[in-house]
Amino acid sequence: xxxxxxxxxxxxxxxxxxxxxxxxxxxxxxxxxxxxxxxxxxxxxxxxxxxxxxxxxxxxxxxxxxxxxxxxxxxxxxxxxxxxxxxxxxxx
Amino acid sequence: xxxxxxxxxxxxxxxxxxxxxxxxxxxxxxxxxxxxxxxxxxxxxxxxxxxxxxxxxxxxxxxxxxxxxxxxxxxxxxxxxxxxxxxxxxxxxxxxxxxxxxxxxxxxxxxxxxxxxxxxxxxxxxxxxxxxxxxxxxxxxxxxxxxxxxxxxxxxxxxxxxxxxxxxxxxxxxxxxxxxxxxxxxxxxxxxxxxxxxxxxxxxxxxxxxxxxxxxxxxxxxxxxxxxxxxxxxxxxxxxxxxxxxxxxxxxxxxxxxxxxxxxxxxxxxxxxxxxxxxxxxxxxxxxxxxxxxxxxxxxxxxxxxxxxxxxxxxxxxxxxxxxxxxxxxxxxxxxxxxxxxxxxxxxxxxxxxxxxxxxxxxxxxxxxxxxxxxxxxxxxxxxxxxxxxxxxxxxxxxxxxxxxxxxxxxxxxxxx
Ligand SMILES: Cc1cc2nc3c(=O)[nH]c(=O)nc-3n(C[C@H](O)[C@H](O)[C@H](O)COP(=O)(O)OP(=O)(O)OC[C@H]3O[C@@H](n4cnc5c(N)ncnc54)[C@H](O)[C@@H]3O)c2cc1C
Ligand SMILES: [Zn+2]
Numbered sequence: 001x002x003x004x005x006x007x008x009x010x011x012x013x014x015x016x017x018x019x020x021x022x023x024x025x026x027x028x029x030x031x032x033x034x035x036x037x038x039x040x041x042x043x044x045x046x047x048x049x050x051x052x053x054x055x056x057x058x059x060x061x062x063x064x065x066x067x068x069x070x071x072x073x074x075x076x077x078x079x080x081x082x083x084x085x086x087x088x089x090x091x092x
Numbered sequence: 093x094x095x096x097x098x099x100x101x102x103x104x105x106x107x108x109x110x111x112x113x114x115x116x117x118x119x120x121x122x123x124x125x126x127x128x129x130x131x132x133x134x135x136x137x138x139x140x141x142x143x144x145x146x147x148x149x150x151x152x153x154x155x156x157x158x159x160x161x162x163x164x165x166x167x168x169x170x171x172x173x174x175x176x177x178x179x180x181x182x183x184x185x186x187x188x189x190x191x192x193x194x195x196x197x198x199x200x201x202x203x204x205x206x207x208x209x210x211x212x213x214x215x216x217x218x219x220x221x222x223x224x225x226x227x228x229x230x231x232x233x234x235x236x237x238x239x240x241x242x243x244x245x246x247x248x249x250x251x252x253x254x255x256x257x258x259x260x261x262x263x264x265x266x267x268x269x270x271x272x273x274x275x276x277x278x279x280x281x282x283x284x285x286x287x288x289x290x291x292x293x294x295x296x297x298x299x300x301x302x303x304x305x306x307x308x309x310x311x312x313x314x315x316x317x318x319x320x321x322x323x324x325x326x327x328x329x330x331x332x333x334x335x336x337x338x339x340x341x342x343x344x345x346x347x348x349x350x351x352x353x354x355x356x357x358x359x360x361x362x363x364x365x366x367x368x369x370x371x372x373x374x375x376x377x378x379x380x381x382x383x384x385x386x387x388x389x390x391x392x393x394x395x396x397x398x399x400x401x402x403x404x405x406x407x408x409x410x411x412x413x414x415x416x417x418x419x420x421x422x423x424x425x426x427x428x429x430x431x432x433x434x435x436x437x438x439x440x441x442x443x444x445x446x447x448x449x450x451x452x453x454x455x456x457x458x459x460x461x462x463x464x465x466x467x468x469x470x471x472x473x474x475x476x477x478x479x480x481x482x483x484x485x486x487x488x489x490x491x492x493x494x495x496x497x498x499x500x501x502x503x504x505x506x507x508x509x
Contacts, residue, residue: 001403015402016404020393023395034496035494037494038494041493043344043345044346044347044348044395045344046348047395048333048349051395053395069394071398074398
């Protein structure tokens with residue numbers, strides 16, 4: 001079970017309180033053509049390594065936030081509030 | 093290579109079974125091939141086999157970063173069925189099922205293909221309607237599928253608990269009698285043997301690290317951990333790593349990788365006659381010929397290459413299994429593992445050409461591509477040989493995510509097998 005630090009609750013809580021809502025920092029295009037819609041709706045980074053993604057604290061504060069997580073180890077590197085830009089990663 | 097037959101078994105038995113030759117060769121990579129297939133899973137090996145057998149293209153290499161059949165081919169729960177909803181999918185999966193039916197004989201390899209029936213349970217009025225719709229759609233497509241009421245479902249699978257007092261009582265079931273299971277390793281080994289005999293090079297411990305291109309954009313070969321290898325046609329058939337390989341060629345793809353878990357129990361006497369799947373409670377189960385219960389869980393929701401998943405998912409699945417089949421409550425589970433499955437937004441695979449000349453893609457089979465192994469290989473071989481998709485895989489193009497012609501099988505594929 002993953003432990004996830006909700007940046008709103010400021011608490012580390014068990015994975016079962018959360019759902020993952022997919023890749024973060026996706027920008028909805030304006031006046032898009034088919035290729036831009038495809039990019040926005042369907043094309044994903046699917047990174048093997050550090051992945052930026054949205055999480056939803058559904059059984060908690062009920063808010064969305066973002067996380068940087070290593071998809072090889074599943075380890076959370078950091079979480080941050082929705083709306084903030086992609087942060088610098090801490091040096092290990 | 094000796095064919096397996098009754099006389100050859102007897103002859104080798106008298107020799108203490110010491111005289112069997114290697115089932116496939118282990119050649120050194122050549123400088124170039126006509127076709128390179130990346131990934132020696134069941135799909136890639138099948139494609140190589142059909143390229144050689146049906147298209148006379150034998151100057152082929154299958155490059156594998158690990159060992160052949162060591163990917164999801166080795167990690168799946170071997171459920172085979174073709175009762176998908178849409179015409180395109182029914183054609184695709186039924187093409188594979190038809191190939192399965194003669195495959196042990198064709199490959200001269202015992203795939204332990206067993207058409208014991210796949211029964212999918214309905215636990216709500218909504219699911220009853222949905223499955224009936226599936227049954228009708230399948231029958232119009234010539235795919236066998238029949239609706240069973242609760243008593244008929246119980247007759248078909250006596251261990252099933254049909255009590256109305258459980259959390260999700262069974263309200264009926266859709267049964268595909270032609271569905272079943274097969275030996276996962278056997279398929280990879282059988283195709284490897286068939287391809288190798290026809291001259292295909294299967295090169296293990298050879299990771300593809302880059303895809304090389306000519307000035308005009310078309311592919312010229314690959315960079316690998318064992319050097320540069322040339323080819324004018326390259327097919328990516330690497331399941332969970334397909335998106336990375338596509339990235340190497342500069343293309344983004346609509347694929348995300350998630351963990352899918354399974355587990356097996358201690359072996360017991362034959363007690364479970366068929367395959368049972370339930371979308372509502374996220375569980376499916378069958379019994380292997382060795383006697384182990386083979387149980388599959390639901391997919392995780394976050395991108396992961398870890399090949400392991402959380403225990404709470406497995407617990408949820410086992411709770412459902414125990415409620416559906418109370419006689420299993422004291423079974424001991426022996427092994428649990430996770431695989432990394434490549435999933436598309438519409439839960440249908442991508443099988444066809446790419447925007448790059450000479451580059452082909454077979455991926456996105458997600459939680460359910462084992463059943464498609466012969467069909468995917470057969471159609472990929474056709475697509476490579478003709479440089480055009482077969483009519484069966486034409487709808488499964490990469491471009492459908494731009495045109496919007498999705499084939500939404502989320503309902504048929506919701507339970508992960
Ligand atoms: C737990 C679990 C249960 C499942 N249950 C079922 C089921 O019941 N029924 C069903 O139909 N399907 C099921 N599936 C899905 C099924 O396993 C897959 O769809 C299918 O096996 C894919 O076959 P493949 O040959 O494409 O992939 P794989 O067997 O994964 O082969 C891909 C190969 O590519 C290699 N590769 C990757 N990157 C590189 C590289 N850079 N260079 C060289 N080689 C590379 C890999 O090492 C691997 O051997 C299940 C999957 C899992 C994980
Ligand atoms: Zn919170």
